[in-house]
Amino acid sequence: MNPVFLDLGFIQIYWYSIMILAGLLIGGWLILKEAKRFGIPEDFITNLFFYAVPISIIGARLYYVIFNWSYYSNHIVDIFKIWEGGLAIHGGMLFGLIWVIIYTKKYKVNTLRMLDMIVVGLLVGQAIGRWGNFFNGEAHGPVTTLEFLRNLYLPDFIIEGMHINGIYYQPTFLYESLWCLIGFIAILFIRRAKYIKIGQITGVYLIWYGIGRFLIESLRTDSLMLFGLKQAQLVSVIMIVIGVIILIVRNKGSKFENQYNNKGDMHEIRF
Numbered sequence: 001m002n003p004v005f006l007d008l009g010f011i012q013i014y015w016y017s018i019m020i021l022a023g024l025l026i027g028g029w030l031i032l033k034e035a036k037r038f039g040i041p042e043d044f045i046t047n048l049f050f051y052a053v054p055i056s057i058i059g060a061r062l063y064y065v066i067f068n069w070s071y072y073s074n075h076i077v078d079i080f081k082i083w084e085g086g087l088a089i090h091g092g093m094l095f096g097l098i099w100v101i102i103y104t105k106k107y108k109v110n111t112l113r114m115l116d117m118i119v120v121g122l123l124v125g126q127a128i129g130r131w132g133n134f135f136n137g138e139a140h141g142p143v144t145t146l147e148f149l150r151n152l153y154l155p156d157f158i159i160e161g162m163h164i165n166g167i168y169y170q171p172t173f174l175y176e177s178l179w180c181l182i183g184f185i186a187i188l189f190i191r192r193a194k195y196i197k198i199g200q201i202t203g204v205y206l207i208w209y210g211i212g213r214f215l216i217e218s219l220r221t222d223s224l225m226l227f228g229l230k231q232a233q234l235v236s237v238i239m240i241v242i243g244v245i246i247l248i249v250r251n252k253g254s255k256f257e258n259q260y261n262n263k264g265d266m267h268e269i270r271f
Contacts, residue, residue: 001161003135014083015135019128024053027125034117034191038263048103048114055099056092057082063091067224067231085136088224089126090235112199112250116260119205120187126209127180133173134161141170141219172219179212196260199250206243210236 006013035045064086065072104111133139149159214236223230
């Protein structure tokens with residue numbers, strides 16, 4: 001699989017960059033649509049997004065570099081070659097979360113409600129972004145056979161893409177992409193539930209993605225490690241626990257309190 005989307009001679013545009021950009025744009029558009037339901041000014045969301053994107057990318061890269069410091073300490077220039085891959089989603093989430101907290105506190109907006117809106121687009125962005133790993137020939141699973149891939153009824157181009165250096169690998173990128181897509185569809189319905197409370201959509205996201213990532217990570221052959229353990233699985237467990245806590249805490253009190261679909265004063269945001 002050729003990782004280069006367009007070669008202009010003086011510059012090469014990689015499929016990885018294209019898929020990350022597509023995920024950001026489509027995910028951002030979905031967040032805008034969700035915010036519009038609550039009368040939130042478009043400028044408020046675009047400004048949040050404008051800073052969140054580079055902050056999250058920096059966080060994702062730093063996270064990856066830190067866990068691969070034995071290599072990057074001797075190849076400093078390679079730290080900046082993000083088009084070659086090496087963005088850790090958990091680092092992007094952490095830095096993005098910090099920015100969302102700062103931004104919402106500045107404008108006195110409920111942070112959990114904003115996160116509820118963001119995860120709607122985030123899941124789609126993750127589903128699309130994983131295809132960047134496919135074109136880079138990375139984030140794949142264990143060695144497998146052509147017969148196994150054929151039995152999954154995969155398109156030929158995916159099977160060919162999973163044939164790396166003469167060996168077939170399981171398409172874990174596809175497993176995660178589909179998992180995120182299913183989660184997105186589920187949340188589309190959940191967010192419309194009559195008595196869904198602020199924060200519970202975020203809780204569902206943390207549990208859903210945490211479970212999927214934990215299971216899929218067990219198949220990955222290029223996992224970032226921490227004390228001999230796959231750090232993504234450790235983080236996934238933490239995500240699941242936090243998600244469960246959020247659901248339990250937010251479920252307390254009257255079902256009529258803190259409803260997500262109650263616009264409240266969201267339209268009065270002064271920006």
